[in-house]
Amino acid sequence: MAFNSVIRRACKSFLPLAIRTVGSPRTFHRAISTVLSVENHTNLQKFLPFSHFSTAVTGQKPTADENLIRVLETEIECVEEPHDVENIPNEFPFKIEDNPGERTISLNRKFQDETIKIEVDMPNVTEEEEDDDDDNAKESDASSIPLVVSITKGSGQSMEFGITAFSDEITIDSLSIKNPESSDELAYEGPDFNDLDENLQNAFYKYLEIRGIKPSTTNVLFDYMANKDNKEYLLWLKNLKNFVEK
Structure with missing residues:
Protein backbone atom coordinates (compact mmCIF):
# COMPACT_ATOMS: atom_id res chain seq x y z
CA MET A 1 0.00 0.00 0.00
CA LYS A 61 2.09 32.89 1.06
CA PRO A 62 0.35 31.78 4.28
CA THR A 63 -3.20 33.05 4.54
CA ALA A 64 -2.51 34.65 7.95
CA ASP A 65 0.30 36.75 6.41
CA GLU A 66 -1.94 37.95 3.60
CA ASN A 67 -4.67 38.88 6.05
CA LEU A 68 -2.20 40.80 8.24
CA ILE A 69 -0.90 42.72 5.23
CA ARG A 70 -4.46 43.69 4.23
CA VAL A 71 -5.24 44.91 7.75
CA LEU A 72 -1.99 46.91 7.89
CA GLU A 73 -2.77 48.50 4.54
CA THR A 74 -6.22 49.50 5.80
CA GLU A 75 -4.76 51.02 8.96
CA ILE A 76 -2.15 52.92 6.95
CA GLU A 77 -4.90 54.42 4.80
CA CYS A 78 -6.84 55.47 7.91
CA VAL A 79 -3.94 57.26 9.59
CA GLU A 80 -4.13 61.00 9.17
CA GLU A 81 -1.34 62.24 6.93
CA PRO A 82 1.21 64.12 9.11
CA HIS A 83 2.29 67.66 8.31
CA ASP A 84 5.58 68.02 6.48
CA VAL A 85 6.42 71.34 8.12
CA GLU A 86 5.32 72.34 11.60
CA ASN A 87 4.39 75.92 12.41
CA ILE A 88 7.26 77.07 14.60
CA PRO A 89 7.09 80.76 15.62
CA ASN A 90 10.02 82.95 14.65
CA GLU A 91 10.57 83.87 18.28
CA PHE A 92 10.97 80.23 19.32
CA PRO A 93 14.43 80.31 20.97
CA PHE A 94 15.52 76.71 20.39
CA LYS A 95 16.80 74.72 17.44
CA ILE A 96 14.87 71.47 17.02
CA GLU A 97 16.63 68.18 16.24
CA ASP A 98 14.15 65.51 15.21
CA ASN A 99 15.34 62.08 14.05
CA PRO A 100 12.77 59.80 12.36
CA GLY A 101 12.25 56.55 14.23
CA GLU A 102 13.02 58.06 17.65
CA ARG A 103 10.33 58.91 20.19
CA THR A 104 12.11 62.02 21.51
CA ILE A 105 13.32 65.28 20.03
CA SER A 106 16.10 67.59 21.24
CA LEU A 107 16.00 71.36 21.67
CA ASN A 108 19.30 73.23 21.73
CA ARG A 109 20.43 76.81 22.26
CA LYS A 110 23.31 78.92 23.55
CA PHE A 111 22.70 81.39 26.38
CA GLN A 112 25.73 83.46 27.37
CA ASP A 113 28.37 80.88 28.40
CA GLU A 114 25.82 78.09 28.78
CA THR A 115 24.71 75.29 26.49
CA ILE A 116 21.08 74.39 27.03
CA LYS A 117 19.72 71.07 25.82
CA ILE A 118 16.17 69.83 26.33
CA GLU A 119 15.03 66.28 25.63
CA VAL A 120 11.31 66.19 24.85
CA ASP A 121 9.34 62.95 25.12
CA MET A 122 5.92 62.00 23.74
CA PRO A 123 2.89 63.58 25.48
CA ASN A 124 1.21 61.78 28.35
CA VAL A 125 -2.56 61.80 28.69
CA THR A 126 -4.01 61.36 32.17
CA GLU A 127 -7.66 61.12 33.15
CA GLU A 128 -9.00 63.61 35.64
CA GLU A 129 -12.15 63.13 37.71
CA GLU A 130 -15.04 65.34 36.70
CA ASP A 131 -17.33 67.02 39.21
CA ASP A 132 -20.86 66.86 37.81
CA ASP A 133 -22.01 69.58 40.21
CA ASP A 134 -19.35 72.00 39.08
CA ASP A 135 -20.18 73.97 35.95
CA ASN A 136 -16.49 74.77 35.55
CA ALA A 137 -15.34 71.15 35.76
CA LYS A 138 -12.11 70.36 33.96
CA GLU A 139 -11.98 68.16 30.89
CA SER A 140 -11.50 64.46 31.56
CA ASP A 141 -8.19 64.34 29.64
CA ALA A 142 -5.14 66.44 30.51
CA SER A 143 -2.01 66.32 28.38
CA SER A 144 1.51 66.88 29.63
CA ILE A 145 4.97 66.58 28.11
CA PRO A 146 7.99 65.26 30.04
CA LEU A 147 11.17 67.33 29.61
CA VAL A 148 14.75 66.82 30.75
CA VAL A 149 16.57 70.15 30.78
CA SER A 150 20.36 70.19 30.97
CA ILE A 151 22.20 73.51 31.43
CA THR A 152 25.97 73.08 30.99
CA LYS A 153 28.69 75.59 31.83
CA GLY A 154 31.99 75.85 30.00
CA SER A 155 33.66 73.81 32.75
CA GLY A 156 31.50 70.82 31.86
CA GLN A 157 29.45 70.95 35.05
CA SER A 158 25.72 70.92 34.44
CA MET A 159 22.43 71.42 36.26
CA GLU A 160 19.68 69.00 35.24
CA PHE A 161 15.94 69.54 35.72
CA GLY A 162 13.17 67.01 35.36
CA ILE A 163 10.13 68.99 34.20
CA THR A 164 6.50 68.32 33.33
CA ALA A 165 5.05 70.84 30.89
CA PHE A 166 1.30 71.51 30.83
CA SER A 167 -0.62 73.84 28.53
CA ASP A 168 -0.56 76.72 31.01
CA GLU A 169 2.37 75.98 33.33
CA ILE A 170 5.52 73.98 33.89
CA THR A 171 6.40 72.12 37.08
CA ILE A 172 9.86 71.17 38.26
CA ASP A 173 9.90 67.57 39.44
CA SER A 174 13.60 67.11 40.19
CA LEU A 175 16.86 69.04 40.27
CA SER A 176 20.45 67.83 40.42
CA ILE A 177 24.04 68.88 39.71
CA LYS A 178 26.13 66.73 37.35
CA ASN A 179 29.91 66.79 37.57
CA PRO A 180 31.81 65.29 34.61
CA GLU A 181 34.55 63.87 36.83
CA SER A 182 32.24 62.19 39.38
CA SER A 183 30.10 59.07 39.19
CA ASP A 184 26.35 59.66 38.88
CA GLU A 185 25.74 56.62 41.05
CA LEU A 186 27.46 58.30 44.03
CA ALA A 187 26.20 61.84 43.46
CA TYR A 188 23.92 63.45 46.05
CA GLU A 189 20.86 64.67 44.11
CA GLY A 190 19.46 66.93 46.82
CA PRO A 191 16.05 66.89 48.51
CA ASP A 192 12.70 66.61 46.78
CA PHE A 193 12.12 69.87 44.91
CA ASN A 194 8.73 70.42 46.57
CA ASP A 195 10.44 70.31 49.97
CA LEU A 196 12.57 73.35 49.16
CA ASP A 197 11.69 76.77 50.51
CA GLU A 198 8.97 78.39 48.39
CA ASN A 199 11.11 81.41 47.61
CA LEU A 200 13.88 79.11 46.39
CA GLN A 201 11.42 77.22 44.20
CA ASN A 202 10.16 80.46 42.63
CA ALA A 203 13.74 81.59 42.01
CA PHE A 204 14.46 78.43 40.03
CA TYR A 205 11.32 78.94 37.92
CA LYS A 206 12.53 82.45 37.13
CA TYR A 207 15.99 81.05 36.35
CA LEU A 208 14.46 78.74 33.74
CA GLU A 209 12.11 81.40 32.37
CA ILE A 210 14.86 83.81 31.32
CA ARG A 211 16.49 80.90 29.46
CA GLY A 212 13.34 80.31 27.43
CA ILE A 213 11.87 77.42 29.41
CA LYS A 214 8.34 78.63 30.10
CA PRO A 215 4.73 77.81 29.06
CA SER A 216 4.75 80.16 26.05
CA THR A 217 7.67 78.12 24.69
CA THR A 218 6.58 74.63 25.66
CA ASN A 219 3.08 75.14 24.26
CA VAL A 220 4.61 74.95 20.77
CA LEU A 221 5.71 71.41 21.58
CA PHE A 222 2.19 70.03 22.08
CA ASP A 223 1.22 70.32 18.40
CA TYR A 224 4.71 69.38 17.27
CA MET A 225 4.85 66.20 19.36
CA ALA A 226 1.29 65.20 18.43
CA ASN A 227 2.26 65.43 14.76
CA LYS A 228 5.49 63.52 15.44
CA ASP A 229 3.53 60.79 17.19
CA ASN A 230 1.40 60.46 14.05
CA LYS A 231 4.52 60.35 11.86
CA GLU A 232 6.18 57.67 13.96
CA TYR A 233 3.02 55.55 14.05
CA LEU A 234 2.68 55.72 10.26
CA LEU A 235 6.38 54.83 9.80
CA TRP A 236 6.00 51.96 12.28
CA LEU A 237 3.03 50.54 10.35
CA LYS A 238 4.91 50.74 7.04
CA ASN A 239 7.95 49.02 8.54
CA LEU A 240 5.73 46.21 9.84
CA LYS A 241 4.10 45.79 6.44
CA ASN A 242 7.49 45.69 4.67
CA PHE A 243 8.73 43.04 7.11
CA VAL A 244 5.72 40.77 6.62
CA GLU A 245 5.87 41.13 2.82
CA LYS A 246 9.52 40.00 2.61
Whole structure:
Protein backbone atom coordinates (compact mmCIF):
# COMPACT_ATOMS: atom_id res chain seq x y z
CA MET A 1 0.00 0.00 0.00
CA ALA A 2 2.82 2.40 0.87
CA PHE A 3 4.47 1.83 -2.52
CA ASN A 4 1.16 2.48 -4.33
CA SER A 5 0.76 5.71 -2.38
CA VAL A 6 4.21 6.83 -3.52
CA ILE A 7 3.35 6.07 -7.14
CA ARG A 8 0.13 8.09 -6.84
CA ARG A 9 2.01 11.07 -5.50
CA ALA A 10 4.56 10.72 -8.24
CA CYS A 11 1.87 10.64 -10.90
CA LYS A 12 0.27 13.80 -9.57
CA SER A 13 3.51 15.67 -9.90
CA PHE A 14 3.78 14.68 -13.57
CA LEU A 15 0.15 15.20 -14.56
CA PRO A 16 0.37 18.90 -15.45
CA LEU A 17 3.36 18.17 -17.73
CA ALA A 18 1.57 15.27 -19.34
CA ILE A 19 -1.59 17.25 -19.98
CA ARG A 20 0.38 20.07 -21.53
CA THR A 21 2.14 17.50 -23.74
CA VAL A 22 -0.98 15.85 -25.08
CA GLY A 23 -2.71 19.17 -25.45
CA SER A 24 -6.26 18.07 -24.52
CA PRO A 25 -8.08 16.60 -21.49
CA ARG A 26 -9.68 14.09 -23.79
CA THR A 27 -6.30 12.32 -24.10
CA PHE A 28 -6.04 12.20 -20.30
CA HIS A 29 -5.96 8.38 -20.09
CA ARG A 30 -3.22 8.17 -22.69
CA ALA A 31 -1.28 10.73 -20.66
CA ILE A 32 -1.63 8.54 -17.57
CA SER A 33 -0.22 5.59 -19.48
CA THR A 34 2.70 7.71 -20.62
CA VAL A 35 3.47 8.79 -17.08
CA LEU A 36 3.30 5.27 -15.68
CA SER A 37 5.64 3.99 -18.35
CA VAL A 38 8.30 6.39 -17.07
CA GLU A 39 8.44 4.37 -13.86
CA ASN A 40 9.97 1.42 -15.69
CA HIS A 41 12.91 3.48 -16.98
CA THR A 42 13.61 5.91 -14.11
CA ASN A 43 15.69 5.47 -11.00
CA LEU A 44 13.08 5.44 -8.25
CA GLN A 45 15.49 6.71 -5.59
CA LYS A 46 16.14 9.91 -7.56
CA PHE A 47 12.49 10.28 -8.46
CA LEU A 48 10.92 10.13 -4.99
CA PRO A 49 12.54 13.22 -3.37
CA PHE A 50 11.53 15.36 -6.34
CA SER A 51 7.91 14.27 -6.08
CA HIS A 52 7.83 14.80 -2.32
CA PHE A 53 8.53 18.54 -2.45
CA SER A 54 6.25 20.75 -4.51
CA THR A 55 7.29 24.31 -5.34
CA ALA A 56 3.62 25.13 -5.91
CA VAL A 57 2.88 24.42 -2.24
CA THR A 58 5.98 25.79 -0.51
CA GLY A 59 5.92 28.96 -2.56
CA GLN A 60 2.44 30.00 -1.42
CA LYS A 61 2.09 32.89 1.06
CA PRO A 62 0.35 31.78 4.28
CA THR A 63 -3.20 33.05 4.54
CA ALA A 64 -2.51 34.65 7.95
CA ASP A 65 0.30 36.75 6.41
CA GLU A 66 -1.94 37.95 3.60
CA ASN A 67 -4.67 38.88 6.05
CA LEU A 68 -2.20 40.80 8.24
CA ILE A 69 -0.90 42.72 5.23
CA ARG A 70 -4.46 43.69 4.23
CA VAL A 71 -5.24 44.91 7.75
CA LEU A 72 -1.99 46.91 7.89
CA GLU A 73 -2.77 48.50 4.54
CA THR A 74 -6.22 49.50 5.80
CA GLU A 75 -4.76 51.02 8.96
CA ILE A 76 -2.15 52.92 6.95
CA GLU A 77 -4.90 54.42 4.80
CA CYS A 78 -6.84 55.47 7.91
CA VAL A 79 -3.94 57.26 9.59
CA GLU A 80 -4.13 61.00 9.17
CA GLU A 81 -1.34 62.24 6.93
CA PRO A 82 1.21 64.12 9.11
CA HIS A 83 2.29 67.66 8.31
CA ASP A 84 5.58 68.02 6.48
CA VAL A 85 6.42 71.34 8.12
CA GLU A 86 5.32 72.34 11.60
CA ASN A 87 4.39 75.92 12.41
CA ILE A 88 7.26 77.07 14.60
CA PRO A 89 7.09 80.76 15.62
CA ASN A 90 10.02 82.95 14.65
CA GLU A 91 10.57 83.87 18.28
CA PHE A 92 10.97 80.23 19.32
CA PRO A 93 14.43 80.31 20.97
CA PHE A 94 15.52 76.71 20.39
CA LYS A 95 16.80 74.72 17.44
CA ILE A 96 14.87 71.47 17.02
CA GLU A 97 16.63 68.18 16.24
CA ASP A 98 14.15 65.51 15.21
CA ASN A 99 15.34 62.08 14.05
CA PRO A 100 12.77 59.80 12.36
CA GLY A 101 12.25 56.55 14.23
CA GLU A 102 13.02 58.06 17.65
CA ARG A 103 10.33 58.91 20.19
CA THR A 104 12.11 62.02 21.51
CA ILE A 105 13.32 65.28 20.03
CA SER A 106 16.10 67.59 21.24
CA LEU A 107 16.00 71.36 21.67
CA ASN A 108 19.30 73.23 21.73
CA ARG A 109 20.43 76.81 22.26
CA LYS A 110 23.31 78.92 23.55
CA PHE A 111 22.70 81.39 26.38
CA GLN A 112 25.73 83.46 27.37
CA ASP A 113 28.37 80.88 28.40
CA GLU A 114 25.82 78.09 28.78
CA THR A 115 24.71 75.29 26.49
CA ILE A 116 21.08 74.39 27.03
CA LYS A 117 19.72 71.07 25.82
CA ILE A 118 16.17 69.83 26.33
CA GLU A 119 15.03 66.28 25.63
CA VAL A 120 11.31 66.19 24.85
CA ASP A 121 9.34 62.95 25.12
CA MET A 122 5.92 62.00 23.74
CA PRO A 123 2.89 63.58 25.48
CA ASN A 124 1.21 61.78 28.35
CA VAL A 125 -2.56 61.80 28.69
CA THR A 126 -4.01 61.36 32.17
CA GLU A 127 -7.66 61.12 33.15
CA GLU A 128 -9.00 63.61 35.64
CA GLU A 129 -12.15 63.13 37.71
CA GLU A 130 -15.04 65.34 36.70
CA ASP A 131 -17.33 67.02 39.21
CA ASP A 132 -20.86 66.86 37.81
CA ASP A 133 -22.01 69.58 40.21
CA ASP A 134 -19.35 72.00 39.08
CA ASP A 135 -20.18 73.97 35.95
CA ASN A 136 -16.49 74.77 35.55
CA ALA A 137 -15.34 71.15 35.76
CA LYS A 138 -12.11 70.36 33.96
CA GLU A 139 -11.98 68.16 30.89
CA SER A 140 -11.50 64.46 31.56
CA ASP A 141 -8.19 64.34 29.64
CA ALA A 142 -5.14 66.44 30.51
CA SER A 143 -2.01 66.32 28.38
CA SER A 144 1.51 66.88 29.63
CA ILE A 145 4.97 66.58 28.11
CA PRO A 146 7.99 65.26 30.04
CA LEU A 147 11.17 67.33 29.61
CA VAL A 148 14.75 66.82 30.75
CA VAL A 149 16.57 70.15 30.78
CA SER A 150 20.36 70.19 30.97
CA ILE A 151 22.20 73.51 31.43
CA THR A 152 25.97 73.08 30.99
CA LYS A 153 28.69 75.59 31.83
CA GLY A 154 31.99 75.85 30.00
CA SER A 155 33.66 73.81 32.75
CA GLY A 156 31.50 70.82 31.86
CA GLN A 157 29.45 70.95 35.05
CA SER A 158 25.72 70.92 34.44
CA MET A 159 22.43 71.42 36.26
CA GLU A 160 19.68 69.00 35.24
CA PHE A 161 15.94 69.54 35.72
CA GLY A 162 13.17 67.01 35.36
CA ILE A 163 10.13 68.99 34.20
CA THR A 164 6.50 68.32 33.33
CA ALA A 165 5.05 70.84 30.89
CA PHE A 166 1.30 71.51 30.83
CA SER A 167 -0.62 73.84 28.53
CA ASP A 168 -0.56 76.72 31.01
CA GLU A 169 2.37 75.98 33.33
CA ILE A 170 5.52 73.98 33.89
CA THR A 171 6.40 72.12 37.08
CA ILE A 172 9.86 71.17 38.26
CA ASP A 173 9.90 67.57 39.44
CA SER A 174 13.60 67.11 40.19
CA LEU A 175 16.86 69.04 40.27
CA SER A 176 20.45 67.83 40.42
CA ILE A 177 24.04 68.88 39.71
CA LYS A 178 26.13 66.73 37.35
CA ASN A 179 29.91 66.79 37.57
CA PRO A 180 31.81 65.29 34.61
CA GLU A 181 34.55 63.87 36.83
CA SER A 182 32.24 62.19 39.38
CA SER A 183 30.10 59.07 39.19
CA ASP A 184 26.35 59.66 38.88
CA GLU A 185 25.74 56.62 41.05
CA LEU A 186 27.46 58.30 44.03
CA ALA A 187 26.20 61.84 43.46
CA TYR A 188 23.92 63.45 46.05
CA GLU A 189 20.86 64.67 44.11
CA GLY A 190 19.46 66.93 46.82
CA PRO A 191 16.05 66.89 48.51
CA ASP A 192 12.70 66.61 46.78
CA PHE A 193 12.12 69.87 44.91
CA ASN A 194 8.73 70.42 46.57
CA ASP A 195 10.44 70.31 49.97
CA LEU A 196 12.57 73.35 49.16
CA ASP A 197 11.69 76.77 50.51
CA GLU A 198 8.97 78.39 48.39
CA ASN A 199 11.11 81.41 47.61
CA LEU A 200 13.88 79.11 46.39
CA GLN A 201 11.42 77.22 44.20
CA ASN A 202 10.16 80.46 42.63
CA ALA A 203 13.74 81.59 42.01
CA PHE A 204 14.46 78.43 40.03
CA TYR A 205 11.32 78.94 37.92
CA LYS A 206 12.53 82.45 37.13
CA TYR A 207 15.99 81.05 36.35
CA LEU A 208 14.46 78.74 33.74
CA GLU A 209 12.11 81.40 32.37
CA ILE A 210 14.86 83.81 31.32
CA ARG A 211 16.49 80.90 29.46
CA GLY A 212 13.34 80.31 27.43
CA ILE A 213 11.87 77.42 29.41
CA LYS A 214 8.34 78.63 30.10
CA PRO A 215 4.73 77.81 29.06
CA SER A 216 4.75 80.16 26.05
CA THR A 217 7.67 78.12 24.69
CA THR A 218 6.58 74.63 25.66
CA ASN A 219 3.08 75.14 24.26
CA VAL A 220 4.61 74.95 20.77
CA LEU A 221 5.71 71.41 21.58
CA PHE A 222 2.19 70.03 22.08
CA ASP A 223 1.22 70.32 18.40
CA TYR A 224 4.71 69.38 17.27
CA MET A 225 4.85 66.20 19.36
CA ALA A 226 1.29 65.20 18.43
CA ASN A 227 2.26 65.43 14.76
CA LYS A 228 5.49 63.52 15.44
CA ASP A 229 3.53 60.79 17.19
CA ASN A 230 1.40 60.46 14.05
CA LYS A 231 4.52 60.35 11.86
CA GLU A 232 6.18 57.67 13.96
CA TYR A 233 3.02 55.55 14.05
CA LEU A 234 2.68 55.72 10.26
CA LEU A 235 6.38 54.83 9.80
CA TRP A 236 6.00 51.96 12.28
CA LEU A 237 3.03 50.54 10.35
CA LYS A 238 4.91 50.74 7.04
CA ASN A 239 7.95 49.02 8.54
CA LEU A 240 5.73 46.21 9.84
CA LYS A 241 4.10 45.79 6.44
CA ASN A 242 7.49 45.69 4.67
CA PHE A 243 8.73 43.04 7.11
CA VAL A 244 5.72 40.77 6.62
CA GLU A 245 5.87 41.13 2.82
CA LYS A 246 9.52 40.00 2.61
